[in-house]
Amino acid sequence: MRSLVLGVLLCALPSMLNAACFVDQTQTPGKTHCWDSADKTWYAVGYNWRNRNCMNCICRYGIKLEMRCCHAYPTSIKIPDDCVSEFDQKTCTHIIHKKDDPSTECRIISAAG
Known part of the structure; x- marks a missing residue:
């Protein structure tokens, strides 16, 4: 614990x-x-x-x-190598997905800021 x-x-x-x-x-x-x-x-x-x-x-x-x-969002993120991050200016969020399949979301390993 x-x-x-x-x-x-x-x-x-x-x-x-x-x-x-x-x-x-x-x-x-x-x-x-x-x-x-x-x-x-x-x-x-x-x-x-x-x-x-x-x-x-x-x-x-x-x-x-x-x-x-x-x-209002993390300024530094670490994601898996097979993923890509796109920033959505309207929602102020990072959209993380597989490079070869935008419909498959990825997890953020770490974020700061």
Whole structure:
């Protein structure tokens, strides 16, 4: 049982360390909205959204007004050699299938980010 718990922790650690996030602190102080240049849209403080670049974002006050965004998908995946990954921009997911048979799905060996 202890080995299982250790295995789960070791698998989770890379995704926590490799999270692909950024914080935009160039928002105008004193304002009540953040500007997302990907969507060309203003979002109110406290609002969460997913933009067109598959980033989960939040507009918030820290020390000052900021927009924090993180990838909504793994940025690094390991798959079997006989499989291929295609990224679906509409669903923000990786579609993994056999190279010679797109109707046969493959499993992800590991993922981070």
